[in-house]
Amino acid sequence: MKIAVCMKQVPAESRGLMNEETGVIVRAGLKPEVNSYDLSALEAALRIRENVPAEIHVFTMGPPKAEDVIRTAFSMGADAGFLISDPAFSGADVLATSYTLYRAMETAGEYELVLCGRQTTDGDTAQVSGALAQWMNVPHANWVSDIENVTEASVTVAQKTERERVRMLLPLPCLLSVEREGFLPRLPSLRLKMTAGKKTVVSIGIKDLSDRDPAHYGLNGSATRVRKIYPPPRTQRNPLFSGTADACAEMILHEVRG
Ligand SMILES: Cc1cc2nc3c(=O)[nH]c(=O)nc-3n(C[C@H](O)[C@H](O)[C@H](O)COP(=O)(O)OP(=O)(O)OC[C@H]3O[C@@H](n4cnc5c(N)ncnc54)[C@H](O)[C@@H]3O)c2cc1C
Known part of the structure; x- marks a missing residue:
């Protein structure tokens, strides 16, 4: 079985730094890390491989530095890694990101199973996986909390929704x-860490894709535009009351009555 795992590099920072002029996330100077949800996607793939013969391929789209994601994945046990990186891909929104991942996976063959994290900690839309499934024209399950059984033809999963646990049988792919x-992701193994730096990372640029039209990628291929980014205006004061309970109650009453 061939399993593809999508993993993204994100800033190890949750301050949400944005350039207010351009609406682009400011990444310079921020320490990058692997999106923690995606380490779990890789862990899920590794657990499947413990029971079923499988090859695990990791795909990451990002700047050249995102190669670190693949090196981390190698040190956890991934078999192959693909770095999808090209200036033509920059500024991608959900639509363009999912399309690029789809086209990049096409170059590497056919996958029975594609695993994504629940969401990223920077873009945070949790929409790329659904959009990717749509491009691939395959069934899709979100919020998967357990993979119970994998056969050559299907996978049985538990899906954790807000109120209940649902069991689903999905045909492959x-x-x-x-x-x-x-x-819970395993720690990288020392043995694999030693070889992770030497393994080949396959680079994928726009020239390698079956659709090379730059209008379909990056900012050009994005359906959304950030028009303005700004901190929400303070719409209310947050007065602090101190004193006895009765005094505070008086002050609150006064405040509420305006
Ligand atoms: C209003 C707004 C403005 C934005 N502006 C910018 C911007 O200016 N610059 C910018 O860089 N981004 C920007 N983004 C984020 C950008 O749209 C997303 O990074 C991108 O579309 C991926 O979506 P996501 O991060 O929300 O992924 P999610 O949908 O949350 O990710 C789900 C899963 O998909 C997979 N995945 C997602 N992205 C990748 C990837 N690149 N490689 C491999 N796997 C992946 C992972 O498995 C991940 O766990 C913006 C987002 C919004 C909502």
């Missing part, structure tokens, strides 16, 4: 986006 809780 399909795409799953997994919850962190069910798949």
